[in-house]
Amino acid sequence: MSNPQHTQKIQQEVLDFINSRKSLQIASLMTDGETPYASYAPFALDQTCLYVLISEIAIHAINLATHPKASVMIIEDEDSAKELFARKRVSYQVSATHIAPDQAEWEHGINLLTHRHGQRIGNLSQLADFKLFRLTPEAGRYVKGFGRAFTLTGETLAGELVDHLRDGHKKRAS
Template sequence: MTPEEKQQKLAVKINRDVMDFIESRKSLFLSSIQPDGKPYASYAPFAIGDECLYVLLSEIALHAINLQHNPEASVLIAQDEDSAKELFARIRVNYSVNAELLETDSAAWSEGVDILEARLGERIRNLSQLSDFRLFRLKPQGGRFVKGFGAAYTLVGNSLAGEDVNHLREGHKKRTEAA
């Protein structure tokens, strides 16, 4: 097998692992930037659609205000602590994202709400009818997938699974004693 074929095989496997993992989760951690430039961490339930993530946020929530001010954010989807074999090596994927605010009278809004409702239930339909809720489409701009120690991958491209993956081979290094 050529190096290119090995890389392609690895990419296909990691793509599948990433999608299986994020499909198994229902909430994400969101780091947005406040108008004063300081980071703000929060969480939100999400749905997956068309190589992006959808979140429905109240406009009174700081993360919605932040995304409207600055659409650049970071998303972390992580394995629950209780199910992790190793606390220091929880399975996780993170993305740099651009948040797009969808207009309530658009086809994109309807599609996003439908995707969220199919994944998270009727509460989405109820919340989406409240005038203070905003729908954001989070578009990945690259990311990283960590399956455990020695199993970390850069996700290259603007898709959830990565259009290509690079195994991070430079591992942890033991400290050396000063002479």
């Protein structure tokens, strides 16, 4: 994108959209390293990452601990979407890092989650089986409708570089 103002507008849209959602979908790899597994988790966001607090009993927590590469998607509710086939969404390929309770970042992540989701986080974070993960984006895509998709490049949620994907849908040859 050559227009810095348009880039900033899209970056702000991405952050506003993420802020409007409370949970994300997680696609992780099972411990065999081959079988995909889809789940969801409530999240909190920081400028450069997302935080999730999930029980080690949950399959996706085991998966993230074993294989720290995953994909996440934050998507518009289908009940409020104007177009079911082009729901607004942002997806990222992420690197997952387990944050232990004795690390300084633990309190920061828990505070962000508590501010976003309430005291339940405080209660869950006291349970030994709940693990905090930082999900750092490596690449992303923001889709806000048909013909309105953008790649997000860089290790921030809004993307340090934003490119409009212009080679989109094409009619079939008859």
